[in-house]
Amino acid sequence: xxxxxxxxxxxxxxxxxxxxxxxxxxxxxxxxxxxxxxxxxxxxxxxxxxxxxxxxxxxxxxxxxxxxxxxxxxxxxxxxxxxxxxxxxxxxxxxxxxxxxxxxxxxxxxxxxxxxxxxxxxxxxxxxxxxxxxxxxxxxxxxxxxxxxxxxxxxxxxxxxxxxxxxxxxxxxxxxxxxxxxxxxxxxxxxxxxxxxxxxxxxxxxxxxxxxxxxxxxxxxxxxxxxxxxxxxxxxxxxxxxxxxxxxxxxxxxxxxxxxxxxxxxxxxxxxxxxxxxxxxxxxxxxxxxxxxxxxxxxxxxxxxxxxxxxxxxxxxxxxxxxxxxxxxxxxxxxxxxxxxxxxxxxxxxxxxxxxxxxxxxxxxxxxxxxxxxxxxxxxxxxxxxxxxxxxxxxxxxxxxxxxxxxxxxxxxxxxxxxxxxxxxxxxxxxxxxxxxxxxxxxxxxxxxxxxxxxxxxxxxxxxxxxxxxxxxxxxxxxxxxxxxxxxxxxxxxxxxxxxxxxxxxxxxxxxxxxxxxxxxxxxxxxxxxxxxxxxxxxxxxxxxxxxxxxxxxxxxxxxxxxxxxxxxxxxxxxxxxxxxxxxxxxxxxxxxxxxxxxxxxxxxxxxxxxxxxxxxxxxxxxxxxxxxxxxxxxxxxxxxxxxxxxxxxxxxxxxxxxxxxxxxxxxxxxxxxxxxxxxxxxxxxxxxxxxxxxxxxxxxxxxxxxxxxxxxxxxxxxxxxxxxxxxxxxxxxxxxxxxxxxxxxxxxxxxxxxxxxxxxxxxxxxxxxxxxxxxxxxxxxxxxxxxxxxxxxxxxxxxxxxxxxxxxxxxxxxxxxxxxxxxxxxxxxxxxxxxxxxxxxxxxxx
Numbered sequence: 001x002x003x004x005x006x007x008x009x010x011x012x013x014x015x016x017x018x019x020x021x022x023x024x025x026x027x028x029x030x031x032x033x034x035x036x037x038x039x040x041x042x043x044x045x046x047x048x049x050x051x052x053x054x055x056x057x058x059x060x061x062x063x064x065x066x067x068x069x070x071x072x073x074x075x076x077x078x079x080x081x082x083x084x085x086x087x088x089x090x091x092x093x094x095x096x097x098x099x100x101x102x103x104x105x106x107x108x109x110x111x112x113x114x115x116x117x118x119x120x121x122x123x124x125x126x127x128x129x130x131x132x133x134x135x136x137x138x139x140x141x142x143x144x145x146x147x148x149x150x151x152x153x154x155x156x157x158x159x160x161x162x163x164x165x166x167x168x169x170x171x172x173x174x175x176x177x178x179x180x181x182x183x184x185x186x187x188x189x190x191x192x193x194x195x196x197x198x199x200x201x202x203x204x205x206x207x208x209x210x211x212x213x214x215x216x217x218x219x220x221x222x223x224x225x226x227x228x229x230x231x232x233x234x235x236x237x238x239x240x241x242x243x244x245x246x247x248x249x250x251x252x253x254x255x256x257x258x259x260x261x262x263x264x265x266x267x268x269x270x271x272x273x274x275x276x277x278x279x280x281x282x283x284x285x286x287x288x289x290x291x292x293x294x295x296x297x298x299x300x301x302x303x304x305x306x307x308x309x310x311x312x313x314x315x316x317x318x319x320x321x322x323x324x325x326x327x328x329x330x331x332x333x334x335x336x337x338x339x340x341x342x343x344x345x346x347x348x349x350x351x352x353x354x355x356x357x358x359x360x361x362x363x364x365x366x367x368x369x370x371x372x373x374x375x376x377x378x379x380x381x382x383x384x385x386x387x388x389x390x391x392x393x394x395x396x397x398x399x400x401x402x403x404x405x406x407x408x409x410x411x412x413x414x415x416x417x418x419x420x421x422x423x424x425x426x427x428x429x430x431x432x433x434x435x436x437x438x439x440x441x442x443x444x445x446x447x448x449x450x451x452x453x454x455x456x457x458x459x460x461x462x463x464x465x466x467x468x469x470x471x472x473x474x475x476x477x478x479x480x481x482x483x484x485x486x487x488x489x490x491x492x493x494x495x496x497x498x499x500x501x502x503x504x505x506x507x508x509x510x511x512x513x514x515x516x517x518x519x520x521x522x523x524x525x526x527x528x529x530x531x532x533x534x535x536x537x538x539x540x541x542x543x544x545x546x547x548x549x550x551x552x553x554x555x556x557x558x559x560x561x562x563x564x565x566x567x568x569x570x571x572x573x574x575x576x577x578x579x580x581x582x583x584x585x586x587x588x589x590x591x592x593x594x595x596x597x598x599x600x601x602x603x604x605x606x607x608x609x610x611x612x613x614x615x616x617x618x619x620x621x622x623x624x625x626x627x628x629x630x631x632x633x634x635x636x637x638x639x640x641x642x643x644x645x646x647x648x649x650x651x652x653x654x655x656x657x658x659x660x661x662x663x664x665x666x667x668x669x670x671x672x673x674x675x676x677x678x679x680x681x682x683x684x685x686x687x688x689x690x691x692x693x694x695x696x697x698x699x700x701x702x703x704x705x706x707x708x709x710x711x712x713x714x715x716x717x718x719x720x721x722x723x724x725x726x727x728x729x730x731x732x733x734x735x736x737x738x739x740x741x742x743x744x745x746x747x748x749x750x751x752x753x754x755x756x757x758x759x760x761x762x763x764x765x766x767x768x769x770x771x772x773x774x775x776x777x778x779x780x781x782x783x784x785x786x787x788x789x790x791x792x793x794x795x796x797x798x799x800x801x802x803x804x805x806x807x808x809x810x811x812x813x814x815x816x817x818x819x820x821x822x823x824x825x826x827x828x829x830x831x832x833x834x835x836x837x838x839x840x841x842x843x844x845x846x847x
Contacts, residue, residue: 026279027333027374032340033271038361053134055249056223077215091227097216099206104171107160112696119195125206141183151183153198154191284497285735286381311390318386326378420450459488480770495779497732502783510791517805526646533671542667543698556679561588561672569627577652579659588672596640601655605639612651628662740831761836768832776824
């Protein structure tokens with residue numbers, strides 16, 4: 001049986017290649033994702049290890065709780081006087097304070113040196129002791145030693161032509177200052193730290209411009225020869241004041257790498273979701289292929305049964321075939337995974353997310369998981385067709401293998417209706433009733449499953465309806481229509497793969513369109529601003545608070561309402577919060593408070609979203625315990641409750657003064673500008689632009705420009721998602737090709753008879769092409785309809801987060817359907833040529 005299985009696989013090479021390709025592409029996506037995420041982890045582990053290579057121990061303040069911020073946990077600064085005590089500890093060779101913070105470089109023309117993908121623009125103190133610098137090396141020039149000297153990362157120097165000796169401005173959270181570039185810095189073999197920009201100062205200058213004089217962020221310690229880091233840490237901890245701690249340098253490296261990897265975990269999860277979708281679509285192809293081949297091989301299977309093969313042996317032979325097919329496809333997918341990983345890396349670079357370079361990491365886990373998942377998906381997809389093969393009777397060896405109609409059973413239709421109904425009931429109850437939103441996802445899944453179950457029942461009427469215009473194409477069009485209607489199960493399972501891909505693409509398009517429409521409404525309804533001050537880069541976290549002061553001083557400006565954001569614990573739960581200026585918030589924002597006032601925030605007040613206040617039973621005056629990683633516990637009392645989310649989308653709003661007291665100085669995220677009576681908007685905008693010449697980290701936009709920029713960012717994300725989903729669509733098209741190839745083989749005698757009675761080769765090709773178009777349009781129309789519904793449901797589910805408007809991009813959806821029809825024509829090129837080349841005499845006598 002094993003030999004027969006191998007010969008059966010190799011006898012149909014085209015079918016074998018197409019089936020392998022379908023599953024291999026999904027496995028390649030999975031393997032590529034695992035390779036990329038492992039490469040990212042290793043790259044950052046190596047990078048932080050090199051940067052901290054010379055540090056044996058680190059002294060720092062204890063964090064109130066572990067809250068990741070960039071590459072470390074947020075902590076309060078440590079007094080500089082602690083350094084002297086650390087230096088007296090036996091085994092300490094050298095100890096220096098370290099400071100880091102926001103610092104934006106500018107080029108020779110005063111333009112901001114911006115990063116891609118939201119990578120931070122940082123400033124650091126450069127250790128005087130070379131050993132404490134680790135692999136932070138001076139690539140050229142000298143180390144900064146005075147209050148007006150700076151060394152910058154080599155990438156910024158090269159890309160922006162900043163030569164040693166140049167005088168440039170560096171922007172901080174305080175006023176911008178002029179510095180002379182005296183050196184360039186690298187990190188091991190890298191010229192920048194993971195896409196960030198870096199400005200390096202001596203210790204005293206760094207304290208002044210990045211931190212607080214008299215304090216350090218941490219104290220880096222180098223041990224004497226022969227002293228182990230763990231032993232040194234114990235000695236240092238014995239002399240430290242309360243609230244301070246010493247840990248090994250290796251501990252800090254691990255914490256930094258873990259913090260970055262935690263922040264980047266969503267990348268791996270996102271790619272794994274897309275890989276799962278691709279494998280799911282590939283499973284349809286496996287299912288359909290085995291179903292068709294079993295039908296075609298019914299005489300072969302019956303002969304095996306007639307000469308003594310048991311049902312169990314028949315079932316096992318097909319399972320073995322699926323196992324070998326899955327194993328081979330998975331091996332091909334793993335090989336392609338390296339190319340996919342490089343492609344994903346290039347795609348991330350294209351959207352502005354750069355990674356440190358290192359060799360691609362292929363871990364044993366990647367190989368095992370990819371082989372296991374690919375093989376398992378193939379075997380599971382073949383189980384039902386293999387079981388059906390066991391029902392072939394020996395007497396069928398005397399009959400001709402004729403494909404059945406494949407009509408859906410009544411039980412399947414009823415089950416599909418029930419599952420779809422339950423999904424719709426759950427969806428509407430979660431959206432408009434009291435059911436938990438946790439059931440929203442399962443409800444969507446139930447609807448998709450129900451539609452897949454009902455698709456065979458809808459395939460025949462859909463094919464009949466879509467095929468009506470084909471009658472105008474004469475006999476080839478009519479035959480194509482009838483061929484698509486002949487076997488609804490086959491047609492639906494082929495179209496289902498395309499339906500799943502387009503459902504996701506269209507739903508994301510509807511969601512993005514609704515998001516853009518809602519954003520326009522949010523800007524108009526929840527703000528009074530006529531101009532908007534934003535970061536120069538869309539991915540930047542903010543700009544210097546000095547910008548607000550500069551804009552406020554421009555003639556024609558009435559008020560500038562600043563806002564920021566952060567992370568803390570409120571009532572024991574981690575949450576984001578917004579920070580506003582109470583003096584100007586009411587001028588620039590429409591918070592729609594149902595009670596209280598935003599002007600009463602002070603340094604210990606909080607405005608709470610109505611939904612959160614209702615859930616916890618909070619009222620004006622209620623005390624809410626909070627905790628900040630930098631400063632620990634503090635209490636806020638409720639001074640206002642606002643009804644709906646818009647420009648402010650967080651559950652908690654505090655004052656900027658409270659944020660500074662609890663979390664230190666922070667960047668400003670935006671500034672809402674209202675104009676004085678009679679001021680001309682265009683004139684004021686030009687004046688603000690001129691005033692911001694010395695602050696290239698910020699820019700001013702009118703409402704139309706602001707909405708356009710936000711829409712562009714949404715479109716960029718939509719493009720990224722669409723590109724990711726295209727792989728599933730490509731796999732679905734391979735399924736159409738596979739189905740048509742098998743169909744041509746199955747209908748060899750029929751095609752020969754058509755040719756014998758006068759049908760031309762051109763007509764045969766046209767018939768196969770139109771059949772492909774019908775199948776493609778069934779999948780496209782079903783996917784578009786389902787995608788619109790899911791997109792609307794997703795938009796409605798996020799109504800409380802500010803998505804109030806619903807928008808269906810009709811032109812975009814129509815384009816997807818048209819492209820699906822065109823893709824159907826392209827998918828039919830090969831099968832159509834094969835059908836036209838059928839030898840008439842051989843076909844007529846074919847078994």
